[in-house]
Amino acid sequence: MTNTRSRLPATFLILLGLSCVGVLITDFWPFLQKGLAGQVMFSPDETDFDQILFHYSILPRLAMAFLCGAGLALAGAAIQTVLRNPLASPTTLGVGAGVEFALTIFLLIAPASMALFQEAFALAGGMIALGAVYLIASKRGNATLWLILAGMIVNLLLQSGSQIVLLFNEQYLQSIFMWGAGDLAQNGWEATEFVLPRVIIGMIAVLALSRPLDLLALGDETASSLGAKVTTLRLLILGFAVFITASVISAAGMIGFVGLAVPAALRIAGLTRSRDLMICSVVTGGFVLVLIDFIVRQFNGLGGDVLPTGAATALFGAPFIILILRKARIMPGTQSEDQHSDQEIISKTRLTVILGVTLVAGIFVSLFVSLDGNGLVFLGWNADSLDILLGRSERSFAAMICGAALAVSGTLIQRVGRNPLASPEITGVSSATALAMIIALAIFGFGQRAELMMIGAAGGIISLFVLLILCRKFTHAPHYMLLNGLALTAILGAMVRIVLTRSGTQTSMLMSWLAGTTYFTNMDEVLIVAGVTAVLLVVAIALRRPLELASLGTDQSVSLGLGITGFQFAMMLLAAILAASATLLVGPLSFVGLMAPHLARVAGYRLAGGHLLGAVLIGVNVMMVAEWLARNMIYPAQLPTGLIAALIGTGYFLILAVRKR
Amino acid sequence: MKTIRAAFRYLVLCVGLVAVNGTYAKADPIRIEHERGILELPAPAKRVATINWSFTETVIELGLSPVAVADPQDYADWVAEPKLPDGFVDLGQRSSPNLEALRAAKPDLIITIPDIGMSYEKLSEIAPVLELKLFDEKRPAFEAARDVFAKIAKATGREAEGQAYLAHVDAKLAEYGERIRMALGPDQKLNVIYFFDESTIGIFGGTSLPGSVMAAMNVPMGFTGEVNKWGFARGGLELIAPYAEGSVVYTNPVPDAILEKMFASPMWKFMAFTRNNRVYELPVVWMYGGVPSSLRFARLLTESIENGPHR
Numbered sequence: 005m006t007n008t009r010s011r012l013p014a015t016f017l018i019l020l021g022l023s024c025v026g027v028l029i030t031d032f033w034p035f036l037q038k039g040l041a042g043q044v045m046f047s048p049d050e051t052d053f054d055q056i057l058f059h060y061s062i063l064p065r066l067a068m069a070f071l072c073g074a075g076l077a078l079a080g081a082a083i084q085t086v087l088r089n090p091l092a093s094p095t096t097l098g099v100g101a102g103v104e105f106a107l108t109i110f111l112l113i114a115p116a117s118m119a120l121f122q123e124a125f126a127l128a129g130g131m132i133a134l135g136a137v138y139l140i141a142s143k144r145g146n147a148t149l150w151l152i153l154a155g156m157i158v159n160l161l162l163q164s165g166s167q168i169v170l171l172f173n174e175q176y177l178q179s180i181f182m183w184g185a186g187d188l189a190q191n192g193w194e195a196t197e198f199v200l201p202r203v204i205i206g207m208i209a210v211l212a213l214s215r216p217l218d219l220l221a222l223g224d225e226t227a228s229s230l231g232a233k234v235t236t237l238r239l240l241i242l243g244f245a246v247f248i249t250a251s252v253i254s255a256a257g258m259i260g261f262v263g264l265a266v267p268a269a270l271r272i273a274g275l276t277r278s279r280d281l282m283i284c285s286v287v288t289g290g291f292v293l294v295l296i297d298f299i300v301r302q303f304n305g306l307g308g309d310v311l312p313t314g315a316a317t318a319l320f321g322a323p324f325i326i327l328i329l330r331k332a333r334i335m336p337g338t339q340s341e342d343q344h345s346d347q348e349i350i351s352k353t354r355l356t357v358i359l360g361v362t363l364v365a366g367i368f369v370s371l372f373v374s375l376d377g378n379g380l381v382f383l384g385w386n387a388d389s390l391d392i393l394l395g396r397s398e399r400s401f402a403a404m405i406c407g408a409a410l411a412v413s414g415t416l417i418q419r420v421g422r423n424p425l426a427s428p429e430i431t432g433v434s435s436a437t438a439l440a441m442i443i444a445l446a447i448f449g450f451g452q453r454a455e456l457m458m459i460g461a462a463g464g465i466i467s468l469f470v471l472l473i474l475c476r477k478f479t480h481a482p483h484y485m486l487l488n489g490l491a492l493t494a495i496l497g498a499m500v501r502i503v504l505t506r507s508g509t510q511t512s513m514l515m516s517w518l519a520g521t522t523y524f525t526n527m528d529e530v531l532i533v534a535g536v537t538a539v540l541l542v543v544a545i546a547l548r549r550p551l552e553l554a555s556l557g558t559d560q561s562v563s564l565g566l567g568i569t570g571f572q573f574a575m576m577l578l579a580a581i582l583a584a585s586a587t588l589l590v591g592p593l594s595f596v597g598l599m600a601p602h603l604a605r606v607a608g609y610r611l612a613g614g615h616l617l618g619a620v621l622i623g624v625n626v627m628m629v630a631e632w633l634a635r636n637m638i639y640p641a642q643l644p645t646g647l648i649a650a651l652i653g654t655g656y657f658l659i660l661a662v663r664k665r
Numbered sequence: 666m667k668t669i670r671a672a673f674r675y676l677v678l679c680v681g682l683v684a685v686n687g688t689y690a691k692a693d694p695i696r697i698e699h700e701r702g703i704l705e706l707p708a709p710a711k712r713v714a715t716i717n718w719s720f721t722e723t724v725i726e727l728g729l730s731p732v733a734v735a736d737p738q739d740y741a742d743w744v745a746e747p748k749l750p751d752g753f754v755d756l757g758q759r760s761s762p763n764l765e766a767l768r769a770a771k772p773d774l775i776i777t778i779p780d781i782g783m784s785y786e787k788l789s790e791i792a793p794v795l796e797l798k799l800f801d802e803k804r805p806a807f808e809a810a811r812d813v814f815a816k817i818a819k820a821t822g823r824e825a826e827g828q829a830y831l832a833h834v835d836a837k838l839a840e841y842g843e844r845i846r847m848a849l850g851p852d853q854k855l856n857v858i859y860f861f862d863e864s865t866i867g868i869f870g871g872t873s874l875p876g877s878v879m880a881a882m883n884v885p886m887g888f889t890g891e892v893n894k895w896g897f898a899r900g901g902l903e904l905i906a907p908y909a910e911g912s913v914v915y916t917n918p919v920p921d922a923i924l925e926k927m928f929a930s931p932m933w934k935f936m937a938f939t940r941n942n943r944v945y946e947l948p949v950v951w952m953y954g955g956v957p958s959s960l961r962f963a964r965l966l967t968e969s970i971e972n973g974p975h976r
């Protein structure tokens with residue numbers, strides 16, 4: 005603690021501390037003037053509403069903000085140290101989403117007599133999500149990046165899962181949405197009393213374990229040679245970190261980014277010893293959330309509604325990731341390791357034959373076979389048959405075209421980005437498209453699909469340029485592009501939440517579209533997107549030679565001075581246009597753009613041309629199956645196709661992970 | 666695909682024309698103004714499909730059994746009355762009614778809301794669609810509900826019944842208003858609130874359904890603040906503090922756990938309405954409903970206030 009860098013965290017902390025004192029003074033001011041500060045804190049005058057309000061609403065809110073911020077920042081610091089990953093945190097690794105999903109299900113489905121198990125349920129949700137993320141990413145060449153990307157997959161999946169549960173319980177939408185967006189409003193000290201002991205227990209446990217943590221930070225080999233039982237220790241610390249997160253989220257809802265940004269920023273500022281980092285994280289995290297919540301409180305009541313703190317925190321926090329990325333030095337792993345780390349789970353020829361057969365059979369089934377709640381129904385011939393067939397083909401073809409577009413998009417991004425886990429969702433293009441459409445619909449009142457689609461397309465393209473500007477001058481631009489995309493996705497996600505809490509009666513339509521539904525598509529749109537996809541696929545295949553060079557990292561194309569070449573830029577643009585078109589058609593989520601190119605490559609489609617075609621074949625099949633399931637599984641209600649596809653995609657990566665063991 | 670569809674349409678049109686020509690000399694078509702211009706129906710609708718609960722309750726109240734209903738299970742929990750008749754087709758979620766199930770129900774009129782306006786064209790391929798706006802920030806909800814009621818009555822050829830029902834509603838509202846004012850005492854203002862969770866409440870404003878029904882009953886409402894797009898204001902208990910001298914009625918359904926925590930909270934206990942024992946409980950009423958829900962709200966509010974404060 006003697007070098008000059010260590011002054012930075014101290015300065016940082018003092019500044020934050022002073023700001024918080026400012027917040028306290030502002031909040032206390034009316035009482036300080038009358039010399040009632042002590043009274044209002046400990047024994048408010050029960051006949052004065054201002055004192056009651058302060059003592060039972062504002063004061064506990066301040067306490068909760070500090071506790072939640074401190075707890076989440078500590079959990080983040082612990083997770084980051086244990087996993088040796090500067091971008092790990094309760095939110096980025098899916099813990100938050102896991103807890104949220106578990107609680108949403110619990111609150112809606114579990115009978116009141118089960119209330120005692122709520123905490124265990126939330127904890128299990130968080131642990132399972134973290135376990136899944138770890139499983140997907142483990143034994144990979146570039147674990148740092150894989151972990152974050154796997155976290156993103158699990159996050160998106162669980163979030164859409166929560167949204168589906170809500171879609172089927174529309175009446176509770178408003179309440180649970182508030183909680184899901186992280187509302188710190190207090191009505192007494194009860195929540196504080198719930199969180200305080202839990203956060204303290206978690207803190208003591210984590211801090212007690214933090215000495216061996218410094219050994220962990222040196223790497224598994226060093227730590228085990230020093231005699232620490234690495235695995236047990238890691239699991240224990242992770243367990244307590246999840247425990248803190250689950251307690252905070254149970255009481256206050258989703259509050260993102262404190263757990264990521266605070267410890268990461270402190271580390272960049274020069275705190276490297278885990279014990280220092282953790283102690284500082286506790287204090288800094290608390291201060292930061294108090295400050296953010298203070299700002300949020302000033303906007304409460306605007307438009308007759310509250311502004312949820314959690315979503316606002318994500319807005320504040322996500323730009324931080326971009327800053328952190330500039331410092332964090334996440335080195336891309338050695339290419340060969342990434343490229344060949346997955347064993348062939350199926351051979352190219354067999355896959356092609358199977359996919360060809362399922363495609364033909366699938367189209368037939370999609371059109372003629374359905375479930376109606378009693379069993380399988382074959383479409384007979386009557387006056388309505390033609391219309392029913394048209395309706396089904398509209399939806400099935402929309403899904404399939406979307407699968408093809410995303411497959412091409414994903415293949416291009418994975419090849420140019422030299423990253424087998426890159427996908428259109430992760431670059432933020434899909435989220436930007438969705439956000440533009442949602443804002444146009446919910447705030448500006450555009451109701452026509454054609455208008456919305458134009459606006460959405462513009463949003464997607466703009467986001468790509470933002471991404472390129474953010475990534476300029478990085479030597480490993482493709483990797484940074486992905487991580488910046490992650491930050492962008494997070495910002496957009498937070499904005500989507502805020503818009504949705506304020507969007508009034510259209511919320512449920514927006515939500516089903518967000519999860520990816522073919523319900524609203526029509527044949528004209530399908531044909532347009534099919535045309536765009538076909539043309540761009542042909543272009544990509546024609547460019548297969550330079551594409552191969554680009555994915556080997558040996559291309560000699562002229563650099564744009566952006567850290568990426570003109571060719572890479574062009575390919576990314578193609579990928580963005582495809583992803584935006586697919587999003588316009590069925591919404592932003594599906595993971596087909598991630599899974600299809602990955603499976604195609606693992607199956608042995610190594611050359612660019614074959615890779616593209618193989619991915620398209622897989623993408624079309626997956627979306628076709630997902631669409632049929634979505635339409636028929638719980639007839640007459642319909643699930644969003646994107647959710648089913650995302651489930652298939654997550655299942656695929658879990659299978660891969662298990663096969664690797 | 667488009668040409669097949671166009672050809673099919675044409676065919677249907679030709680057959681239809683021949684059929685119509687054969688049995689000509691019918692009455693004038695029914696014309697109803699809706700969100701998409703003017704809907705013309707050749708004859709009163711007999712087989713009505715309803716995508717929204719307010720339409721469902723309105724159709725039932727007009728003495729017709731809807732042939733297809735969205736979200737019928739939740740209807741029982743949130744709208745409660747009028748009860749759903751037997752033998753309708755379940756359409757699944759209100760946000761995406763199942764088109765194949767809808768087609769199988771063979772409706773001759775589909776009533777939907779602009780909130781799922783993106784599906785208008787698809788619905789139109791099945792039967793004539795009446796798209797009616799239920800809630801509009803600028804307009805009192807009860808007024809909009811009356812309009813909707815009158816339009817549905819017209820579409821189903823029950824204008825006389827519809828007018829009689831609306832007149833009955835007006836008379837009842839006047840009577841209930843009188844009774845509430847009697848029971849509450851002079852100058853007592855009333856607020857209708859909803860518990861989101863143990864620290865967040867919603868207060869219905871003047872344009873909401875309860876607000877506008879109370880206005881029609883001539884029962885004074887306390888709250889005058891800014892409201893969101895649903896017609897209520899949301900926030901902590903401090904929202905209602907300025908109106909705490911009045912009476913408060915809270916809506917159902919609310920989970921018991923939330924009620925217990927809310928009533929145990931110091932801020933709730935401090936409020937003048939709690940100390941003056943002026944808190945009433947309202948049984949389940951659909952607060953975003955139509956005229957039948959409005960009448961139900963007025964009746965249950967009256968009974969609840971006449972029965973005295975809760976607990």
